[in-house]
Amino acid sequence: MDNQKLKYSEISLQSTNLNIKALTKENSSVLFNLYSDANIQKYTDIERLRSLSDTQKFIDTENKEADNQDLIFLGIFSRATKDFLGTISLFNIDQKHSFASLGFQLVKDYWGRGIMHESLNHFIKFVFEELKFHRIEAQTYIGNERSINVLDRLGFTKEGQLRQNFLIEGKYQDSYLYSILRTEFLKSPL
Ligand SMILES: CC(C)(COP(=O)(O)OP(=O)(O)OC[C@H]1O[C@@H](n2cnc3c(N)ncnc32)[C@H](O)[C@@H]1OP(=O)(O)O)[C@@H](O)C(=O)NCCC(=O)NCCS
Numbered sequence: 791m792d793n794q795k796l797k798y799s800e801i802s803l804q805s806t807n808l809n810i811k812a813l814t815k816e817n818s819s820v821l822f823n824l825y826s827d828a829n830i831q832k833y834t835d836i837e838r839l840r841s842l843s844d845t846q847k848f849i850d851t852e853n854k855e856a857d858n859q860d861l862i863f864l865g866i867f868s869r870a871t872k873d874f875l876g877t878i879s880l881f882n883i884d885q886k887h888s889f890a891s892l893g894f895q896l897v898k899d900y901w902g903r904g905i906m907h908e909s910l911n912h913f914i915k916f917v918f919e920e921l922k923f924h925r926i927e928a929q930t931y932i933g934n935e936r937s938i939n940v941l942d943r944l945g946f947t948k949e950g951q952l953r954q955n956f957l958i959e960g961k962y963q964d965s966y967l968y969s970i971l972r973t974e975f976l977k978s979p980l
Pocket of ligand 1: 829830833834893894895896897900901902903904905906907908928929930931934936937939940
């Protein structure tokens with residue numbers, strides 16, 4: 791794949807059970823529901839969307855930024871039912887040093903089924919193999935056990951604890967910094 795020309799909004803991946811691809815305006819309502827859910831907002835830094843038209847603009851903006859390789863923002867969909875299940879993002883992309891930060895959210899009804907594990911396993915492989923990134927980081931609030939489990943299961947390493955850099959429900963909380971390197975994930979250098 792020629793990464794110089796690849797618009798990140800054109801990324802489309804298929805795993806055993808999932809389609810992972812850019813959102814369109816038709817997905818505004820499901821994205822709005824996900825991003826308005828207190829279970830999701832509590833632990834993440836996601837955009838606070840106030841309306842459907844806000845959400846449409848948000849999708850548009852994300853896709854434009856993805857066209858410029860400034861970020862990756864993709865929806866997760868069931869291959870069987872076509873249902874929208876969640877989102878994955880790669881942001882703070884640093885092309886010079888070849889690293890970026892990972893974000894992920896799943897609709898609450900789909901928690902506990904391994905969907906995020908399958909999505910990220912597939913996505914991270916793509917980011918390392920095809921986009922040739924060297925390092926992926928993830929930050930998670932120290933009380934976010936589900937997120938910590940996801941990162942542990944994927945083989946991320948906990949690098950340390952960041953002090954009070956996460957404002958949750960009006961209180962500053964610590965977070966963990968996790969990372970994984972291409973060589974670790976692919977088990978051998980490209
Ligand atoms: C973080 C979040 C995506 C994790 O969701 P999740 O459902 O726990 O994660 P997965 O989809 O990988 O599923 C893992 C669970 O499915 C189970 N599972 C079932 N089948 C599985 C399979 N084939 N493979 C892996 N896990 C499987 C696992 O045992 C695990 O259950 P457990 O936590 O009870 O042990 C979700 O809690 C969320 O959206 N949280 C709010 C947003 C957020 O915090 N994002 C991260 C910010 S850094």
